[in-house]
Amino acid sequence: MNLGWAELVAGIALLALAIYAVTGGADFGAGIWDRLAAGPRKQDQRDVIEKAIAPIWETNHVWLIFVVVLLFSAFPNAFATIGIALYAPLSLVLLGIVLRGAGFVFRQYGHGSVADRQRWGRTFGGASVLTPFFLGTALAAISSGSIRVDAADRVRTSVSAWLGWFPVTVGVFVMTAFGFVAAVYLCIEANDKPELQDDFRRRALVSGLVLGALSFAVRFTAEFANPVFARRLFGWQGTALMLQTGVAAVALATLFAVFRRRYRIARGLAVLQVVTIVAGWGYAQYPYVIAPDLLLATTAAPVATLRLIALGVGVGAILLIPSLIWMFRVFKTP
Amino acid sequence: MDAFSDPALIARAQMALSLSFHIVFASVGIAMPVLMVIAEARWLRTGDKTDLDLAHRWAKGTAVLFAIGAVSGTVLSFELGLLFPGFMRLAGPIIGFPFSLEGFAFFIEAIFLGIYLYGWNRITPKQHLFSGIMVALSGLASAVFVTFVNAWMNAPRGFTFADGKLLNIDPLGAFQTPFAFHEIVHGSLAAYAATGLAVAGIHAWALLLGRAPHFHQRALSIALWVALPACLLQPLVGHLAGQRIAEHQPAKLAALEQLQHTQTRAPLTVGPFEIPGALSVMAFNDPDARVQGLDAFAPADRPPSLVRPAFLIMVSIGTLLALFAAGMAWRHFRRRPPWGDRRILWATVLMSPLGFVALQTGWIVTEVGRQPWVVYGVLRTADMATPSPGLGIRLGIFALIYLVLAATVVAVLRRHIRATFTPNLPEGRA
Numbered sequence: 001m002n003l004g005w006a007e008l009v010a011g012i013a014l015l016a017l018a019i020y021a022v023t024g025g026a027d028f029g030a031g032i033w034d035r036l037a038a039g040p041r042k043q044d045q046r047d048v049i050e051k052a053i054a055p056i057w058e059t060n061h062v063w064l065i066f067v068v069v070l071l072f073s074a075f076p077n078a079f080a081t082i083g084i085a086l087y088a089p090l091s092l093v094l095l096g097i098v099l100r101g102a103g104f105v106f107r108q109y110g111h112g113s114v115a116d117r118q119r120w121g122r123t124f125g126g127a128s129v130l131t132p133f134f135l136g137t138a139l140a141a142i143s144s145g146s147i148r149v150d151a152a153d154r155v156r157t158s159v160s161a162w163l164g165w166f167p168v169t170v171g172v173f174v175m176t177a178f179g180f181v182a183a184v185y186l187c188i189e190a191n192d193k194p195e196l197q198d199d200f201r202r203r204a205l206v207s208g209l210v211l212g213a214l215s216f217a218v219r220f221t222a223e224f225a226n227p228v229f230a231r232r233l234f235g236w237q238g239t240a241l242m243l244q245t246g247v248a249a250v251a252l253a254t255l256f257a258v259f260r261r262r263y264r265i266a267r268g269l270a271v272l273q274v275v276t277i278v279a280g281w282g283y284a285q286y287p288y289v290i291a292p293d294l295l296l297a298t299t300a301a302p303v304a305t306l307r308l309i310a311l312g313v314g315v316g317a318i319l320l321i322p323s324l325i326w327m328f329r330v331f332k333t334p
Numbered sequence: 335m336d337a338f339s340d341p342a343l344i345a346r347a348q349m350a351l352s353l354s355f356h357i358v359f360a361s362v363g364i365a366m367p368v369l370m371v372i373a374e375a376r377w378l379r380t381g382d383k384t385d386l387d388l389a390h391r392w393a394k395g396t397a398v399l400f401a402i403g404a405v406s407g408t409v410l411s412f413e414l415g416l417l418f419p420g421f422m423r424l425a426g427p428i429i430g431f432p433f434s435l436e437g438f439a440f441f442i443e444a445i446f447l448g449i450y451l452y453g454w455n456r457i458t459p460k461q462h463l464f465s466g467i468m469v470a471l472s473g474l475a476s477a478v479f480v481t482f483v484n485a486w487m488n489a490p491r492g493f494t495f496a497d498g499k500l501l502n503i504d505p506l507g508a509f510q511t512p513f514a515f516h517e518i519v520h521g522s523l524a525a526y527a528a529t530g531l532a533v534a535g536i537h538a539w540a541l542l543l544g545r546a547p548h549f550h551q552r553a554l555s556i557a558l559w560v561a562l563p564a565c566l567l568q569p570l571v572g573h574l575a576g577q578r579i580a581e582h583q584p585a586k587l588a589a590l591e592q593l594q595h596t597q598t599r600a601p602l603t604v605g606p607f608e609i610p611g612a613l614s615v616m617a618f619n620d621p622d623a624r625v626q627g628l629d630a631f632a633p634a635d636r637p638p639s640l641v642r643p644a645f646l647i648m649v650s651i652g653t654l655l656a657l658f659a660a661g662m663a664w665r666h667f668r669r670r671p672p673w674g675d676r677r678i679l680w681a682t683v684l685m686s687p688l689g690f691v692a693l694q695t696g697w698i699v700t701e702v703g704r705q706p707w708v709v710y711g712v713l714r715t716a717d718m719a720t721p722s723p724g725l726g727i728r729l730g731i732f733a734l735i736y737l738v739l740a741a742t743v744v745a746v747l748r749r750h751i752r753a754t755f756t757p758n759l760p761e762g763r764a
């Protein structure tokens with residue numbers, strides 16, 4: 001690997017994506033559990049969810065915007081290509097983002113009738129289920145090898161790039177992963193109500209097991225969609241093997257911690273698990289932004305831009321990190 | 335090709351729809367924190383619970399508007415790629431830097447707004463006020479950064495153009511666009527003027543109905559203090575904007591005035607009157623200056639004539655609001671509060687939507703007046719639009735969603751405002 005400015009900025013974007021998955025992603029996951037709330041403590045489940053995400057979801061959401069901005073600043077050709085090839089799933093993602101956010105605040109602040117609140121609640125929950133799915137299909141499409149770009153920057157692709165077996169499986173995987181992380185977090189949020197906590201513990205265990213099963217399905221379908229990518233992600237040697245064993249070990253440890261009701265440990269492990277998965281995806285993508293035509297190195301913006309962005313991120317982080325720490329301290333310490 | 339099958343036109347329509355939707359919430363996000371912070375700072379100084387109550391209620395309304403601003407902004411950042419991939423492919427490396435800085439402003443804004451809205455009982459009053467100030471500052475910062483982008487699109491700098499590509503990109507040089515100063519100042523003042531007037535109108539209405547006078551008088555006073563100074567300054571900055579256009583975008587100026595022929599001593603048309611040489615003075619400080627007319631540009635390079643009515647509406651409103659602000663200042667120095675006279679309250683109610691009307695028409699002037707260029711003189715809008723199919727359907731769906739959102743926001747705010755109108759609102763406490 002010949003690491004340069006392009007790799008640095010891509011690494012920052014990947015890190016932002018990973019943080020988005022464990023923060024903003026978990027907010028979507030919480031929305032899924034809102035939609036699926038059931039049993040005698042249905043309303044309590046929804047109350048915990050609302051209380052947990054209300055103060056922080058907008059901040060968490062900015063990570064996604066940040067990824068988008070980095071992508072179009074540093075890899076404009078890839079951004080343009082994605083905009084053309086994946087306009088359908090991304091429009092659905094946008095629709096979901098709008099409806100999720102609107103549904104959530106309107107339910108919370110609507111001063112409306114019970115029926116009104118329920119309608120916006122359903123919108124919030126429904127959009128929380130669909131958005132991660134389409135986000136997942138779009139991410140998989142980028143890895144699927146079926147978005148082609150010719151020398152004149154013309155984009156060729158087909159619907160199956162994001163609506164085939166592989167992207168759909170990844171869509172379900174992403175949805176489940178967000179739900180799983182959210183369930184683990186919610187075990188902590190509900191810590192003053194043991195029965196409620198057990199509701200979320202059950203959800204964490206079930207979704208964790210489903211996630212495990214899905215990872216095999218992803219592996220299987222990836223093999224057919226893009227063997228090169230599949231080998232880099234799931235191969236039996238080197239970094240791929242290390243990453244796989246790492247994810248598997250962390251996943252088992254997370255489940256075990258949930259099972260033993262060690263929720264704080266489980267939270268840390270779940271974060272580690274998701275971050276490793278995203279890192280693995282980034283590793284398997286390398287050296288492409290969009291395989292097989294757009295290489296990271298050749299589609300990056302000029303070095304002047306990349307350097308400035310990296311500098312900007314460094315300076316911005318000085319302001320951002322203490323602010324983030326303060327926010328989580330204010331809202332997430334018991 | 336008719337209008338409904340021209341992809342560039344549909345893409346522009348969707349961009350315009352999304353931006354005009356977003357800018358309302360963005361402006362509220364810039365100005366409301368200032369109102370809340372003033373109320374809260376007053377409470378910290380005087381201990382008057384009315385101020386605290388006010389900050390609370392304004393914060394609740396802002397929470398809803400901010401969330402809609404955030405989702406509509408997200409739509410925009412994706413749409414840049416979904417609608418104008420060609421533009422982003424070429425311009426991304428140069429406008430990406432201000433957008434990245436804007437990203438940090440969003441972070442700070444969202445973090446401290448969360449703390450502000452949900453932290454009342456978790457932090458000290460001073461920390462709380464500090465959070466409010468951070469929200470106000472970062473809201474302004476996001477406007478500054480994104481307006482840099484727009485200024486660059488109007489007067490691009492920091493690259494050379496050859497073979498249809500932007501070369502020798504210098505992202506810092508791009509900041510030297512001569513449109514930045516007036517757009518940033520005029521655009522931010524517009525946010526304070528429009529939002530302040532809208533809020534003032536609501537509280538003036540409550541006073542006309544005789545509801546909770548102490549509470550609404552305080553609210554009206556703060557809102558006017560934010561709005562009116564901005565209204566006074568707007569025509570001055572607007573005039574500066576006009577001069578910059580005269581210098582750098584002569585086609586836009588010709589379209590704004592619908593000046594057909596290039597001439598010296600160009601006249602200014604005000605209603606039925608024509609003042610000889612006035613346009614030359616306004617544009618170049620010289621009655622004998624030569625002003626280019628539409629005939630100086632090929633028909634394909636002339637902006638749509640829609641900009642003329644938009645410009646007239648903005649300028650008329652700007653003049654009216656400045657006169658109103660001057661009148662109120664005069665009353666203020668004679669120590670007559672606005673609520674002393676029902677006619678003033680009525681005037682405030684009637685003027686409350688005008689700020690937003692001027693703001694929207696002003697953006698039409700800037701954006702439509704830039705046409706047919708997306709980056710002035712460099713890239714044509716029509717060449718940059720997406721080749722994707724199904725644009726019309728998507729536009730329809732988004733239009734529908736914006737309609738539902740707008741209707742719901744209005745309904746929610748109405749209920750929220752009506753709650754503050756209840757006559758039994760305890761005077762002077764939360």
Ligand code: HDD
Binds near residue numbers: 649
């Ligand atoms: C409350 C809102 C408001 C008010 C009262 C005015 N304007 Fe304005 N105007 C805007 C809100 C606005 C804006 C925020 O919509 C724009 C769009 C881009 C910008 O920088 O500000 C704008 C743009 C804009 C432009 C185009 C700038 C460009 O293309 O770069 C000109 C020439 C003027 N204005 C002139 C005026 C004059 C002469 C005014 C008063 C008599 C006036 N404006 C009042």
Ligand code: HEM
Binds near residue numbers: 421481704707
């Ligand atoms: C928020 C205030 C803004 C409003 C209300 C606004 C309004 C508009 C309108 C009405 C159009 C359509 C013009 C036409 O098709 O004739 C347009 C086009 C466009 N604007 Fe703006 N604009 C705003 C700010 C910005 C900013 C900050 C950017 C920065 C990226 C921007 C980028 C564009 C682009 C890419 C188009 C499409 C191409 C074009 O038609 O020129 N706009 N906008």
Ligand code: HEM
Binds near residue numbers: 061065359362404473
């Ligand atoms: C192409 C143009 C634009 C894009 C891509 C864009 C993007 C965004 C995004 C992604 C957000 C959400 C941030 C969050 O979650 O906190 C946002 C919010 C915001 N935007 Fe824009 N924006 C554009 C135009 C503008 C303009 C022209 C202004 C002001 C002059 C503006 C001012 C703001 C402000 C103050 C917010 C804070 C949220 C709020 O108050 O509702 N934006 N924008």
